[in-house]
Amino acid sequence: MVRRIEPDGETFEFTFEGRTIVARPGDSIAAALTAAGIVNLRDSVVSGRPRGVFCMMGSCFDCLVEIDGVPNRQACMTAAASGLEVRRQRGGVEVQAS
Amino acid sequence: MSAGTTADTLVIGGGLVGAAVAWGLARQGEKVILIDEGDVALRASRGNFGLVWVQSKGSGMHDYARWTRRSADLWPDFAGQLAEDSGVSPDYHKPGGLHFCLSEEEMDEVRALNDRMHNVNGALGYGAEMLDRKQLDELMPGLGPDVVGGSYGKHDGHANPLLLLRGLHAALARRGGRYASDARAETIEPDGTGYRVTTPKDVFRGAKVVLAAGHGNSALAPQLDLDIPLRPEKGQILVTERAAPLLTMPTHLLRQTDEGTIMMGDSHEDTGYSTRSGSPVMSQIARNAIRCFPALANLRLVRSWAAVRILTPDGAPIYQQSDAHPGVFSLNCHSGVTLAGAHALALAPMIAAGALAPEMAAFSAGRFHGQTH
Numbered sequence: 001m002v003r004r005i006e007p008d009g010e011t012f013e014f015t016f017e018g019r020t021i022v023a024r025p026g027d028s029i030a031a032a033l034t035a036a037g038i039v040n041l042r043d044s045v046v047s048g049r050p051r052g053v054f055c056m057m058g059s060c061f062d063c064l065v066e067i068d069g070v071p072n073r074q075a076c077m078t079a080a081a082s083g084l085e086v087r088r089q090r091g092g093v094e095v096q097a098s
Numbered sequence: 099m100s101a102g103t104t105a106d107t108l109v110i111g112g113g114l115v116g117a118a119v120a121w122g123l124a125r126q127g128e129k130v131i132l133i134d135e136g137d138v139a140l141r142a143s144r145g146n147f148g149l150v151w152v153q154s155k156g157s158g159m160h161d162y163a164r165w166t167r168r169s170a171d172l173w174p175d176f177a178g179q180l181a182e183d184s185g186v187s188p189d190y191h192k193p194g195g196l197h198f199c200l201s202e203e204e205m206d207e208v209r210a211l212n213d214r215m216h217n218v219n220g221a222l223g224y225g226a227e228m229l230d231r232k233q234l235d236e237l238m239p240g241l242g243p244d245v246v247g248g249s250y251g252k253h254d255g256h257a258n259p260l261l262l263l264r265g266l267h268a269a270l271a272r273r274g275g276r277y278a279s280d281a282r283a284e285t286i287e288p289d290g291t292g293y294r295v296t297t298p299k300d301v302f303r304g305a306k307v308v309l310a311a312g313h314g315n316s317a318l319a320p321q322l323d324l325d326i327p328l329r330p331e332k333g334q335i336l337v338t339e340r341a342a343p344l345l346t347m348p349t350h351l352l353r354q355t356d357e358g359t360i361m362m363g364d365s366h367e368d369t370g371y372s373t374r375s376g377s378p379v380m381s382q383i384a385r386n387a388i389r390c391f392p393a394l395a396n397l398r399l400v401r402s403w404a405a406v407r408i409l410t411p412d413g414a415p416i417y418q419q420s421d422a423h424p425g426v427f428s429l430n431c432h433s434g435v436t437l438a439g440a441h442a443l444a445l446a447p448m449i450a451a452g453a454l455a456p457e458m459a460a461f462s463a464g465r466f467h468g469q470t471h
Contacts, residue, residue: 072339092342093342095344095393095394096396
């Protein structure tokens with residue numbers, strides 16, 4: 001079970017799959033989702049199985065999410081901000097062959 | 099002398115060449131020790147692009163073209179046997195491969211190359227044919243307007259070099275071979291009827307020695323009176339985020355992995371043994387890739403790296419057996435993935451038998467010393 005070290009302080013909100021997430025200043029999206037008990041952030045491109053936060057420092061690319069419509073963003077490397085719409089990354093990005 | 103340090107063959111160098119030969123020797127029933135420098139090694143195998151590539155190889159040396167084709171023919175069986183021994187699939191696919199041409203002049207050059215290869219080995223032997231833009235579009239949708247045409251090689255394919263290396267090491271262990279890490283070979287000396295290799299970790303003894311240390315061979319070969327001319331050539335690679343399947347087959351510039359990342363490469367620089375990435379060449383690689391495939395501009399890059407190819411003066415492998423020291427072999431090449439099938443299933447049995455087959459004489463370093471072999 002994950003819990004915050006500092007229980008009090010200023011908060012703001014963003015959404016994950018439409019659900020309201022309460023974040024604190026300085027949170028990455030991955031930190032805020034972890035604090036909210038959310039561990040399933042995407043599906044593996046290869047196996048389709050669920051993936052989530054692993055390294056928390058930008059190396060492993062396991063915590064990819066879609067942020068405001070932009071796919072494959074690293075949740076651990078992106079600061080949480082008020083009003084963001086975050087979604088699970090489902091499979092690989094479709095690239096339009098021009 | 100402990101049992102863990104003596105072998106039928108000591109293979110020096112734990113990259114793709116050494117590991118493929120070591121596994122091949124173990125398959126022949128030999129007791130093998132793979133002696134490796136460790137993680138600090140200048141490891142070309144970890145920077146490989148992953149093509150199993152026949153077209154364009156060996157235009158100046160037909161034995162090399164035939165050897166490359168032989169390896170491509172062995173690859174399906176090799177990949178299957180490796181997966182069976184190791185439990186690791188190297189993600190090998192053989193859909194053919196494309197070389198894009200961006201001008202009529204380039205079309206003429208590649209056409210002339212294909213014609214030369216057909217004259218020597220026959221159209222069936224080489225297996226590459228010119229395609230116009232319309233034919234290319236049928237094979238690979240999404241090409242940019244600058245692509246005039248290209249060459250399609252039906253024997254070409256690709257694999258994951260890292261899984262291949264891991265599979266070879268696992269398969270060697272499964273066959274009873276020993277992998278000795280952090281054991282940089284410092285000296286190699288004749289020792290009775292065999293050879294003694296001294297490393298910081300242990301002293302190893304073997305009836306035969308295979309030098310497969312990449313650029314490390316430059317320092318090791320002279321100890322056994324071999325003259326192996328090698329030069330470094332840097333290649334840089336860029337990797338995109340994972341995308342849904344986009345590229346239908348590998349090309350000389352781009353390939354898409356099973357995981358969905360797209361790799362871009364094909365740079366050639368002389369910067370000594372440096373493995374630094376540099377933005378001018380990285381920009382050029384990205385520009386070329388987008389020119390061939392404009393949709394790639396929408397993908398983010400997530401990784402880049404550089405590695406140092408092991409090149410001989412003519413770009414073809416050197417397979418050298420020592421006349422003065424029976425049982426000593428020096429293997430030197432840059433195509434560790436393409437040639438892995440031949441190294442494991444064709445070359446290793448020759449080494450197990452104690453001598454390279456006569457058809458390998460063309461690969462001797464003697465070609466650079468004014469001798470036939």
